[in-house]
Amino acid sequence: MTASAQPKPDACPAFDAVQWDARATVLACRLVDGETLASVENVIEEVPVALVYNGISHAVMLASPNDLEDFALGFSLSEGILQSPGELYDCEVVHSAKGIEVSLEIAAARMFGLKERRRNLAGRTGCGLCGVDSLEAAVRPPAPVAPRTAVRASAIQRALAELNAWQPLHRATGAAHAAAWADDDGKLRLVREDVGRHNALDKLAGALATRRTNTADGFALVTSRASYEMVHKAAAAGIGVLAAISAPTAFAVRVADAAHVTLIGLARTGRLTAYTHPDQLLGT
Known part of the structure; x- marks a missing residue:
């Protein structure tokens, strides 16, 4: 790639913005099969x-x-x-x-x-x-989540299948995390996106609180690993089942177990792993 082939990057409109948007466009170079192409790219804003x-x-x-x-x-x-x-x-x-x-x-x-x-x-x-x-x-141990009915594995699979359609920011930029709320049948009801996984879950918790959603009737699905902080935020919101696309940490598993949160990791099409309270997960 020669210097002359590289387009000048767009001046990101961020620093003189009066109304921030969730994404911006910049000029970039794509290298495809050895050919350098100028392109206009959507990038997520932070x-x-x-x-x-x-x-x-x-x-x-x-x-x-x-x-x-x-x-x-x-x-x-x-x-x-x-x-x-x-x-x-x-x-x-x-x-x-x-x-x-x-x-x-x-x-x-x-x-x-x-x-x-x-x-x-x-x-x-x-x-x-x-x-x-x-x-x-x-290390702030959350209060235990109130008992809830078991969730079906098929409901989590349905939510996974629907999730991409509810992530316009991620589809545009490839860089956004999502936190979703699904009912017991796996139908998505709320999704919030953010550049940060913790922020996405906070946004979801705020939306659930504003709508006075009964968090005993459903589960949360996040497009990230399940860290201690993610489990803590879920428990604080009264969410009894947290499913993550990536794996949990050991600390998160211990906190979820103590908080009575059913922690599900590696939730992918056709498979998932319950790390805590598997009795709250039905196999069908």
């Missing part, structure tokens, strides 16, 4: 998103700039900042050239608790514990 509680900035995460109200609520619940959705009084999303600020107005009691344990989180797309400054803060 934007600094500041979560500001009652006027005080608490966390800056890198996230996809869509469904941010769901993200803010889900993050607040999974982090224990809020105990219930009703403690969030208002949520405003403001775009600027430097990023996005999500301003949340929360109950005074919850704000007092946040100030007591305030920490500086600097989120990154692959990291679920950024900014945690002690082992006690890092």
Whole structure:
């Protein structure tokens, strides 16, 4: 590939944006069968998103700039900042050239608790514990999930088969994770996408909370590995069955077992593995 054959990259519109989008287009070079071709590519956007509680900035995460109200609520619940959705009084999303600020107005009691344990989180797309400054803060055992009826393996297979059609951002860019909610029959009801797997699950948790979805009637499916943080977020949302396309970590298995979460990994067409509470998974 010669220098003259390389197109100049597009100036990403990100830094002078006034309204962020979940994806951008850039010029690139494709090498196909030895031939260099100029191409226009869709790339996923990751934007600094500041979560500001009652006027005080608490966390800056890198996230996809869509469904941010769901993200803010889900993050607040999974982090224990809020105990219930009703403690969030208002949520405003403001775009600027430097990023996005999500301003949340929360109950005074919850704000007092946040100030007591305030920490500086600097989120990154692959990291679920950024900014945690002690082992006690890092390892927070979730409350056990309430018992639920068993889910059928065929329902998980149906959800897997439907998932790609519900991922427009991933189809356009190839770089988005998804967190999906399916009913007990495996029919998808909600899907949220994000450049970060934790963010996608927070968005889903926020959407479920907003809709007051009964999380005993269904299961979650994620397009990532099942880490400790993913299991913790699922348990915090009351999700009793979490299926992941990739494998879990050992830590995640231990946490899922203690939290009464049925953790399913390597969920692919025609096969899956139940790592905890397999009695909650029916073979048909």
